[in-house]
Amino acid sequence: MTYDFKTIEPKWQKYWDEHKTFCAEQNSKKPKFYALIEFPYPSGAGMHVGHIKAFSGLEVVSRKRRMEGYNVLFPIGFDAYGLPTENTAIKTGVHPRTVTDNNIKKFTQQLKRVGFSFDWDRVIDTTDEGYYKWTQWIFLKMFEHGLVFRDKTLVNYCPSCKVVLSNEDSQGGKCDICHSDVVQRTKEVWYLRITEYADKLLQGLKDVDYLPNIKLQQENWIGKSTGAFVNFTIKENGEKLRIYTTRPDTLYGVTFMVIAPEHPIIDKYRDSIANIADLDAYKAECGKKSEFERTQLVKDKTGVRIQGLTAINPLTGKEMPVYISDYVMMGYGTGAIMAVPAHDTRDYEFAKKFGIDIIEVIKGGDISVAAYTGDGEMVNSGELNGISNKKDAIAKALEILKAKGCGEAGVQYKMKDWAFNRQRYWGEPIPIVHCPKCGMVAVPYEELPLRLPPVENYEPGSDGESPLAKIDSFVRCKCPKCGADARRETDTMPQWAGSSWYFLRYCDPKNDKAFASKEALKYWMPVDWYNGGMEHVTRHMIYSRFWHKFLYDIGEVPTPEPYAKRTAQGLVLGPDGDKMSKSKGNVVDPNDVVDVYGADVLRVYVLFMGDYEQAAPWSETGIKGCKRFLDRVWALSDKLVPGEEFRPELEVALHKTIKKVTGDIEAMKFNTMMALVNTIYEVGSINHGEYKAFLSILNPFAPHMTEELYSSLFGKILNEQPWPSYDEAKTVDNEITVVIQINGKLKDKRLVPAGLGKDELIALAMESDRVKALTEGKTVVKSIAVPDKLINLVVK
């Protein structure tokens, strides 16, 4: 009898569907466990095996938790708004709704074939009007609370196609569609004031269990820095030029100022600037570069001195030139810096290039060679001289600034406000009306959802407007406040919107009175364990934590943080070791694997292929090992003998393995249970109790095969059985091999009873013939013994 996956796997999938085996229970007395995976974007290409790996980690945890007696919520849905779908629609003329529905169908079919234990009664789709109604609702709540505003920004604009482009579609400054040069263009867009939550987002990290590197990435993204705002007076007109610095202690070392090319002071005083044409030309040149490119090309600093603006150092009264340069960004701090070339690398390069003075104010480096960014004694710094501690120097500098009334301590965040709009069709319409009298007016809550209207074609409108701008019947409306003729906003929300709160909807996905009921939220939140890709740990996670914290502040959700725990899986690379991509043709379709090997082999392989958190290439040969492993498990049914108690020859191995697998699953280490099968083969037989235990721990990985074996051999449904327990005392061998080292090198081994003391071990080591031979005529200087592990003799 061989394992016929082609009939057995669909049989159990049907059973699980019909019995709603994996649907979360309502009103359960069991403890809850909410496992969340990042819901997929349903692309036309269908799923690849990377999705399977991403979902399989918590799939195993969820199945284990159910056996451990938890009421588990393990939901699935689709993050379906997005550019690729819209681009397909433009290309083929098929409505994005139809494209999305087809893709979701394909994804669903693929997921079901793998036998994931998702709760299929709670599927959500962010493009469903019953869902995006609530996305719009939350947006309006933010609008109501002053977290939504409009401001100018630079966007990538293709003058030839007349569209706003994403960073991805404008790489290298060329339009992806027509290959003409992309320019940076100023546009007024929507923002969410996420910076208001910067500190809360940072503080909240103290209370959650994320992998340390994930926390660190988020901390760095928020980028809190403490420093000072300092006002420099402009000699010619008395204007205050406000700068932000983290090093107010270096104020005596300032020799010039740099402002962003877009800084408003230039336009304000353009009439009094002699070389305004040069500045405009430089600004235009910078406009071609994205912010990313600006910071990247540091090798050669560029800039132009402003003829007609001179800054005065508030501490020394010294006059200093003001430059514009693209290494200063309008989007961070105040868009202006004081340059201290002696102690900042970028300022140093700039000063060298433009021949500006470099004044040392901190001892310890050689400023003729490079900027010195380390600590040291303050020099050339008036009342700061002699202070050798950075912290004290900064404190003193702040004191002086405050006394003179020209500056104060301040906090800056690297995090920017969230540009919350796209000029595209396939997204949630922003529910705002522009009234000539009342300004921006919210669409009333009772009119939600504001539906996406049908359009003829999905090409972006001319001049960078959304296709919605072309729909007169959509655009023209009455002001909800005063009834006057008004215009609807035609931008849509970015793809991040729908995924910023989906974990809340899963708690109560069919509710049409609220995004979820208070009871459901109270029961299920927070998410106990969230797993996804490293590429989402900053943007998606920070955006969604922000939405959640806002909802918490207005009393709509019961927990301050959405995710109690977060882990991340590594990518599955193509067989060639490159990232899987359609263009490289190295994408592996899970359906092909299931056709040949079955779902259980695929599931076991993606988890056994290596470290779950690391990227690993797909390997056709590696998968064969997993097939052999499962075939050997299946064949154990031929070696079955009566008996429920573990027999002495397998007892330790079983207790050890149960303990190991129980712990390893929690640590997302999945690839270490194969060895037990080898041991069982060595023993030559397995009894009922032993087989039951082994099938139980394998069940989360290979649910179809283990269920078939268990139910046919023992007449019970395996996933209704409890997770096997182990006896700590029986996980250790009575006899242990200890290692004898001389000067740290392995020289001999001894099989000794477990738990031997240090002195006994050392005495034992001295009896060894090898040790005797090697220590002859020498002295043992030191002996180290680690019980049950090793003895090391230091010999001279």
Add this chain to the structure above:
RNA sequence: GCCGAUGUGAUGGAAUUGGUAGACGUAGUGGACUCAAAAUCCACCGGUAGCGAUACCAUGCCGGUUCGAGUCCGGCCAUCGGCACCA
């Protein structure tokens, strides 16, 4: 450039707290079974030298701490993820 990670045999990777480097799998070699092949089973499997016991070398590179370093520290190199309009 900045932030985060990774680097171990032919190969995917183990080594859970600083304590036997290479578990387990794949590939390979030899053998059993077979008319033969596949499948399956058994054995071997980091390098150099040696008949052998064994010795030396070996976890990207250079250095350090330690009785002992894949693991900790410093400095390099390479690769990957993110850098805010790809999701």
